[in-house]
Amino acid sequence: xxxxxxxxLSKYRIQNAHESLEVAEYCCRxxxxxxxxxxxxxxxxxSVKAVLxxxxxxxxxxxxxxxxxxxxxxxxxxxxxxxxxxxxQLQQKRDKSDYDDFYVASKEEAMQQLENAKAIINAVEExxxxxx
Numbered sequence: 001x002x003x004x005x006x007x008x009l010s011k012y013r014i015q016n017a018h019e020s021l022e023v024a025e026y027c028c029r030x031x032x033x034x035x036x037x038x039x040x041x042x043x044x045x046x047s048v049k050a051v052l053x054x055x056x057x058x059x060x061x062x063x064x065x066x067x068x069x070x071x072x073x074x075x076x077x078x079x080x081x082x083x084x085x086x087x088x089q090l091q092q093k094r095d096k097s098d099y100d101d102f103y104v105a106s107k108e109e110a111m112q113q114l115e116n117a118k119a120i121i122n123a124v125e126e127x128x129x130x131x132x
Contacts, residue, residue, distance in 0.1 A: 006053055006056060007054065010051070014046070017121050023035075024039035028107070040094075040113040044116065045065065047121045047125075051073060090113055
């Protein structure tokens with residue numbers, strides 16, 4: 001049985017993931033593609049942190065969170081390998097959309113990132129059902 005506080009934090013982070021996903025969908029529908037890409041990344045990021053919450057793990061840098069998750073859960077076969085590829089795509093597109101002044105995000109890119117985020121959240125939720 002997991003520590004109740006860790007489970008509560010995990011649930012809170014999954015809720016944040018869903019809220020960020022809703023914002024990403026809203027932004028995509030309203031042609032705010034850069035913002036949609038950003039919120040899609042954060043939706044996946046919060047779901048990844050939901051898994052780490054059960055371990056009591058946390059990191060200050062996003063890349064450390066994602067690296068630990070990929071090494072421990074994706075490479076460890078707790079989650080599908082496809083999650084690792086989708087996380088990499090989300091990180092790459094988020095970096096471009098947030099930091100490249102001349103990056104122009106397309107609707108197709110925003111929609112792909114939404115799908116990536118949804119897939120990661122779904123995989124994480126399936127995983128959490130098995131451990132909580």
